[in-house]
Amino acid sequence: MFSWTVLLFVLCGVLPAPCLCCDWLKHYGHHSNKSLTLIRLMGDKLTKSQVSFPNHFYRRIQNAQVESQLVFVRDSLDLILGLYNHDNFSVPVTWDTDKKEHFLMSIYRQIDGLNKTCVTTHRPADIKLRNYYRKLGSTLARTGGSTASWEEIRWVTKLHLDRLDLLVSSIKASAEASKRRSTPRHSQH
Numbered sequence: 055m056f057s058w059t060v061l062l063f064v065l066c067g068v069l070p071a072p073c074l075c076c077d078w079l080k081h082y083g084h085h086s087n088k089s090l091t092l093i094r095l096m097g098d099k100l101t102k103s104q105v106s107f108p109n110h111f112y113r114r115i116q117n118a119q120v121e122s123q124l125v126f127v128r129d130s131l132d133l134i135l136g137l138y139n140h141d142n143f144s145v146p147v148t149w150d151t152d153k154k155e156h157f158l159m160s161i162y163r164q165i166d167g168l169n170k171t172c173v174t175t176h177r178p179a180d181i182k183l184r185n186y187y188r189k190l191g192s193t194l195a196r197t198g199g200s201t202a203s204w205e206e207i208r209w210v211t212k213l214h215l216d217r218l219d220l221l222v223s224s225i226k227a228s229a230e231a232s233k234r235r236s237t238p239r240h241s242q243h
């Protein structure tokens with residue numbers, strides 16, 4: 055644990071700015087794959103729902119700074135986790151409890167990894183993002199926690215996870231490109 059911290063510290067001193075001291079990015083593919091697989095398998099076949107999707111959040115964040123993008127990913131995952139830990143309504147009994155638990159664990163691990171290695175801000179998530187997820191959660195209350203509304207949430211969660219996966223892939227790609235650009239070649243003087 056200690057040596058990892060030191061290593062990260064040393065690496066961050068050596069790597070060119072902006073330093074993406076973001077160990078989590080290396081493992082993201084694995085975790086993302088796991089959560090996408092689990093959300094698909096934890097209930098019946100995912101069915102397309104009428105819930106509208108907030109494309110504008112993703113369009114806006116596409117051109118933001120990497121720091122803001124990582125905060126957006128962390129906050130989105132945190133709000134998604136909150137949906138499934140609803141105070142008053144538990145998920146449908148037809149869902150596989152183990153898979154659901156593993157799904158939530160995998161989302162939790164991603165947030166934890168982001169908090170520990172990438173994102174330092176503790177500010178609450180963007181108010182519009184929070185309101186969006188709050189509204190999504192309130193569909194449960196309106197329907198008394200019906201299976202149909204849980205399935206809508208699962209469907210739209212899958213869409214969010216897909217988009218977040220794309221966003222992180224683009225962050226990784228641009229981080230690697232900028233590392234290549236700023237790493238001096240031996241043949242140059």
Ligand SMILES: *[C@@H]1O[C@H](CO)[C@@H](O)[C@H](O)[C@H]1NC(C)=O
Pocket residue numbers: 087088090091
């Ligand atoms: C997860 O990884 C496996 C093996 O590499 C691959 O076959 C599968 O399509 C991936 N699943 C998702 C949801 O990306």
Ligand SMILES: *[C@@H]1O[C@H](CO)[C@@H](O)[C@H](O)[C@H]1NC(C)=O
Pocket residue numbers: 140141142195
């Ligand atoms: C759960 O129900 C209580 C009492 O009806 C309500 O005050 C609270 O806001 C509900 N919680 C959520 C997350 O909807």
Ligand SMILES: *[C@@H]1O[C@H](CO)[C@@H](O)[C@H](O)[C@H]1NC(C)=O
Pocket residue numbers: 132162165166169175176177
């Ligand atoms: C991550 O950090 C946010 C903001 O400080 C906090 O709300 C959240 O509970 C943390 N989550 C984990 C899993 O560390």
